[in-house]
Amino acid sequence: MLSRENVKIIAVAAGCLVVGLSLPAAAEQARAIYANNSDKVDGKHAVGAGASTAQRKGKLVATRPTTGRLPDNIIKKAPDASRLGGYTHAALRTIPVLVQGGALAGGASVTPAGEVVLPVNGSAAYSFVVPPDYKAGSPLSADMVIQHGNGGPCRATFRVEGESGPTSSGAISFVNRWRFSGDSILGTVSFPSGSGLVAAKKTATWRYSGTRAGQFILLTVTRINQAGDTCGSAAALRGLLIRY
Numbered sequence: 399m400l401s402r403e404n405v406k407i408i409a410v411a412a413g414c415l416v417v418g419l420s421l422p423a424a425a426e427q428a429r430a431i432y433a434n435n436s437d438k439v440d441g442k443h444a445v446g447a448g449a450s451t452a453q454r455k456g457k458l459v460a461t462r463p464t465t466g467r468l469p470d471n472i473i474k475k476a477p478d479a480s481r482l483g484g485y486t487h488a489a490l491r492t493i494p495v496l497v498q499g500g501a502l503a504g505g506a507s508v509t510p511a512g513e514v515v516l517p518v519n520g521s522a523a524y525s526f527v528v529p530p531d532y533k534a535g536s537p538l539s540a541d542m543v544i545q546h547g548n549g550g551p552c553r554a555t556f557r558v559e560g561e562s563g564p565t566s567s568g569a570i571s572f573v574n575r576w577r578f579s580g581d582s583i584l585g586t587v588s589f590p591s592g593s594g595l596v597a598a599k600k601t602a603t604w605r606y607s608g609t610r611a612g613q614f615i616l617l618t619v620t621r622i623n624q625a626g627d628t629c630g631s632a633a634a635l636r637g638l639l640i641r642y
Contacts, residue, residue, distance in 0.1 A: 513634040521620035532611045532642055538604040540617055543637035545597045546629055550589035554633050555624035557584055558602040562615045575606040
């Protein structure tokens with residue numbers, strides 16, 4: 399007759415036998431699973447950094463062995479790649495031109511505040527280099543803030559002139575391609591009513607399909623005496639912004 403202690407020993411031995419018999423089968427199953435997924439991470443295959451975009455579809459991509467970095471074309475375009483600080487490229491395509499840097503003629507002068515005073519026949523000339531991201535043939539515009547010191551309303555006329563270069567032959571083109579609205583080199587500025595200083599904005603556009611990045615463009619603004627002008631005193635060019 400088996401004692402209680404013998405029963406315990408037999409039960410333990412039987413349990414060990416079951417475990418011992420099941421281990422080879424479990425190990426074989428684990429080896430099979432490992433063999434099927436030995437080249438995968440979470441079920442996904444991996445390819446090297448030099449794989450083409452077609453070869454790496456749906457797969458993990460390794461970093462380059464020399465740099466530790468992913469391929470340059472791992473993404474087509476980074477989110478917000480066309481923005482800088484949240485602004486689009488179009489919003490930043492401007493060239494601030496300081497009025498103090500202009501060449502003056504015809505009695506024009508610069509005040510301590512920085513504006514260029516243009517009496518009748520007075521002119522201010524500015525030149526700038528077309529930026530490298532300029533798209534050939536696109537228009538360039540010059541936004542001018544013009545100020546009048548004796549209040550308004552009144553009107554004054556301005557003429558825009560310019561040249562560019564170098565051309566394909568290396569020469570300077572003296573053809574004037576600056577235009578106000580209406581395809582005119584003359585533009586009337588209407589100052590609003592008010593006492594003291596009043597200001598208005600006027601835009602001229604450089605219209606030439608042959609303009610290329612790296613060329614220079616000269617802009618000359620002249621205050622002229624035109625029939626119908628009612629501003630008795632000189633006007634002042636307070637600000638100039640080139641955009642494209």
